Amino acid sequence: MEQLFFYIFAFAAVISAILVISVRNPVHSAFFLIVTFMQVAAIFILLRSPFLAAVQVFVYVGAVMVLFLFAVLVLDMGKETMKEHLHGQSIPAGVMAVILFLLMCYMVVKGRIVANPGSYGEAALVNNTEVIGRELYTRFIYPFEIVSLILLVALVGAIALVMQSKGKEQGK
Amino acid sequence: MIFNNAAIMQTLNVNLNAVAPVALMTVLAIVLMVIDFFLKRENKFSLGIVTLIGLVLILPVAATTVDPAPAFGGMVIADAYAAFFNVVFIIAAIFAVVISNDYLRKISSERGEYYYIIIFATIGMMVMASANDLVNLYVGLELMSLSFYILVAMRRSATGAEGALKYFILGAFSSGILLYGITFTYGFAGTTNLTEIARMGVNLSSANHYLLIAIIMLVAGFAFKIAAFPFHLWSPDAYEGAPTPVTALLSVGSKAAAFAFFLRFFGGAFHEFHAHWAGLLWILSAATMLVGATVAIQQKNIVRMLAYSSIAHAGIILIGVVVMNGFASAGVMFYMFVYAFMNMGAFTVVALMARNDGTGKSISDYKGLAGRRPVLAFVMALFLLSLAGIPPTGGFTAKFFILASAIEARYYWLAAIGVISTVISLFFYAKVIFYMYMKEPDALDDMAPVTQAPSTLAYNIIIFITAVSTMVLGLCPTPVMDMAIAAVSHL
Numbered sequence: 001m002e003q004l005f006f007y008i009f010a011f012a013a014v015i016s017a018i019l020v021i022s023v024r025n026p027v028h029s030a031f032f033l034i035v036t037f038m039q040v041a042a043i044f045i046l047l048r049s050p051f052l053a054a055v056q057v058f059v060y061v062g063a064v065m066v067l068f069l070f071a072v073l074v075l076d077m078g079k080e081t082m083k084e085h086l087h088g089q090s091i092p093a094g095v096m097a098v099i100l101f102l103l104m105c106y107m108v109v110k111g112r113i114v115a116n117p118g119s120y121g122e123a124a125l126v127n128n129t130e131v132i133g134r135e136l137y138t139r140f141i142y143p144f145e146i147v148s149l150i151l152l153v154a155l156v157g158a159i160a161l162v163m164q165s166k167g168k169e170q171g172k
Numbered sequence: 173m174i175f176n177n178a179a180i181m182q183t184l185n186v187n188l189n190a191v192a193p194v195a196l197m198t199v200l201a202i203v204l205m206v207i208d209f210f211l212k213r214e215n216k217f218s219l220g221i222v223t224l225i226g227l228v229l230i231l232p233v234a235a236t237t238v239d240p241a242p243a244f245g246g247m248v249i250a251d252a253y254a255a256f257f258n259v260v261f262i263i264a265a266i267f268a269v270v271i272s273n274d275y276l277r278k279i280s281s282e283r284g285e286y287y288y289i290i291i292f293a294t295i296g297m298m299v300m301a302s303a304n305d306l307v308n309l310y311v312g313l314e315l316m317s318l319s320f321y322i323l324v325a326m327r328r329s330a331t332g333a334e335g336a337l338k339y340f341i342l343g344a345f346s347s348g349i350l351l352y353g354i355t356f357t358y359g360f361a362g363t364t365n366l367t368e369i370a371r372m373g374v375n376l377s378s379a380n381h382y383l384l385i386a387i388i389m390l391v392a393g394f395a396f397k398i399a400a401f402p403f404h405l406w407s408p409d410a411y412e413g414a415p416t417p418v419t420a421l422l423s424v425g426s427k428a429a430a431f432a433f434f435l436r437f438f439g440g441a442f443h444e445f446h447a448h449w450a451g452l453l454w455i456l457s458a459a460t461m462l463v464g465a466t467v468a469i470q471q472k473n474i475v476r477m478l479a480y481s482s483i484a485h486a487g488i489i490l491i492g493v494v495v496m497n498g499f500a501s502a503g504v505m506f507y508m509f510v511y512a513f514m515n516m517g518a519f520t521v522v523a524l525m526a527r528n529d530g531t532g533k534s535i536s537d538y539k540g541l542a543g544r545r546p547v548l549a550f551v552m553a554l555f556l557l558s559l560a561g562i563p564p565t566g567g568f569t570a571k572f573f574i575l576a577s578a579i580e581a582r583y584y585w586l587a588a589i590g591v592i593s594t595v596i597s598l599f600f601y602a603k604v605i606f607y608m609y610m611k612e613p614d615a616l617d618d619m620a621p622v623t624q625a626p627s628t629l630a631y632n633i634i635i636f637i638t639a640v641s642t643m644v645l646g647l648c649p650t651p652v653m654d655m656a657i658a659a660v661s662h663l
Contacts, residue, residue, distance in 0.1 A: 104385065106381075107381040107384060107385050108381070108382075110381040111360075111380055111382035111383075111385065112380055113382070114362060114380065138245065139184070139245040139247070140247070140307065141184075141186075141244060141245075142191070142245075142247045142248055142308060143247060143305075143307050143308050143311040146308075146311045146312060146315060147311055149292060149295065149315055150314055150315050152292075153289065153292045153318050153319050153322070154318060156205070156285055156288075156289065157289065157318065157319075157321070157322035159285075160283060160289070160322060161322065
């Protein structure tokens with residue numbers, strides 16, 4: 001039963017992800033991206049991670065997508081349609097993608113997950129948020145701190161790149 | 173549940189000493205950010221001086237921070253190997269910062285952000301070199317890449333935008349592939365910790381197909397970072413578009429960081445499966461050497477030529493990863509060390525030759541340089557000969573160690589391809605030397621001063637240091653090589 005739901009969500013996620021990059025209208029593709037994020041959130045719930053699911057919905061669907069749609073509106077991109085410039089590479093690229101897909105299918109089916117389920121059983125995962133918080137602040141504290149640097153760089157970089165063109169105009 | 177804080181601290185091994193270089197670099201970056209806020213646009217150059225002083229002070233700390241016990245729950249390992257690479261990164265960053273000052277004035281883009289983003293990129297490299305966990309690797313890699321995306325885009329021009337966009341899109345895509353490889357590694361081994369993977373290595377079945385997927389994906393992500401064929405297409409454009417000091421740091425630092433981690437990964441965690449990944453890297457190495465050397469011949473722009481030459485170098489360094497014994501790994505470390513000096517030196521000359529309007533990067537601009545600037549032409553020839561691998565320069569010794577290790581391990585074909593690639597590459601390096609010494613300048617306006625910078629002192633110091641180091645490493649490689657061998661023995 002759970003597997004059935006997994007496949008429903010997974011197929012919906014993949015199909016909407018393909019639609020994101022194949023529809024011409026940027027607003028439509030933004031909405032398909034929301035659909036993909038929702039499906040992934042549903043898969044997180046199946047994996048007993050309601051916290052991640054909630055974060056996925058809040059952060060990606062809520063904040064990021066609203067910002068993205070806002071940018072689309074401000075830039076008035078909705079009317080234009082995005083055109084592809086593949087320079088006749090689409091056929092070889094498609095063939096390669098299909099070959100890669102089939103190879104990966106074969107290998108994934110043949111391979112075995114030997115990973116042990118981890119130190120947290122289903123009972124411990126009831127306190128999902130607590131578990132994630134504790135892991136983040138103990139075992140993963142170092143990468144967690146580095147991630148804060150990444151956010152800082154992203155923030156500074158975004159401002160630096162935008163202000164650069166502005167500063168030049170004012171200088172002239 | 174009762175949590176015993178002392179016990180948790182015990183198992184975590186929170187060792188601030190082990191991460192002291194990274195912590196100090198972060199402090200430096202944040203101090204720079206605060207100072208930048210108070211500086212006027214004309215005074216931004218003083219930020220470069222503060223950066224330089226900070227880096228020079230941190231260098232001895234990074235060199236002496238050696239603590240082979242994994243810290244922070246096995247995430248970080250600050251062994252001699254990491255310290256060696258940290259020194260390479262900081263040296264490269266120092267060179268880049270010193271030549272940046274004047275270069276930024278030339279392209280009239282004096283930005284304070286520039287300096288601390290260089291520091292953040294260096295922090296990312298240091299995190300990668302001391303990572304003992306794939307999670308930590310990924311985070312460090314992203315910090316480094318994100319900083320470089322911004323730095324490459326710092327020059328507002330058509331080539332700059334093209335290079336930055338290519339680098340950003342392909343870079344984001346390749347880190348997705350790398351992440352996919354990490355998930356398969358987790359599915360295969362049940363952990364992302366390198367020490368634990370290595371410990372379980374013998375018990376894990378090598379017939380598991382997840383192993384193959386993990387290897388292919390990780391190698392693809394790795395090959396992108398070192399710009400190996402066929403993942404090299406971003407590098408000439410990004411190198412050409414970026415400010416020249418950034419190009420120099422990108423070609424030395426990000427390459428060294430990728431090699432630092434993957435040497436640890438393939439040599440430590442996946443050593444048990446050498447037979448599985450060595451073949452793939454063999455093909456990658458051979459193809460990279462040949463493509464890099466042959467395509468470089470047609471290049472008209474010196475930065476693009478150096479980009480392809482750095483691709484060919486990546487191929488030769490890959491030989492050391494394929495061979496993967498103590499001597500070969502030490503050879504890779506030595507190569508990166510020498511490469512930092514000779515490549516930085518060559519790029520410093522390129523930055524000095526670049527004119528204010530952005531020209532001066534064509535190989536034909538070097539015509540007759542020996543007549544006008546004999547010393548500059550001589551050191552440029554020295555760097556190019558070292559890159560080509562001519563004795564008695566450091567480049568020769570580095571190539572010699574790698575090729576010798578390949579022959580010792582009976583990789584005769586790979587060593588032969590390495591020698592062929594070296595011979596081909598001699599052609600395009602010699603072309604620049606030929607232009608400098610044998611040709612007359614095109615027009616009279618070439619006789620104008622090469623640079624209108626108020627001081628070329630910074631350039632001269634860097635060129636002097638790199639030239640002397642390149643020669644010393646060629647004549648007397650033993651101390652550095654001994655350090656590398658000692659560092660590898662604990663891996």
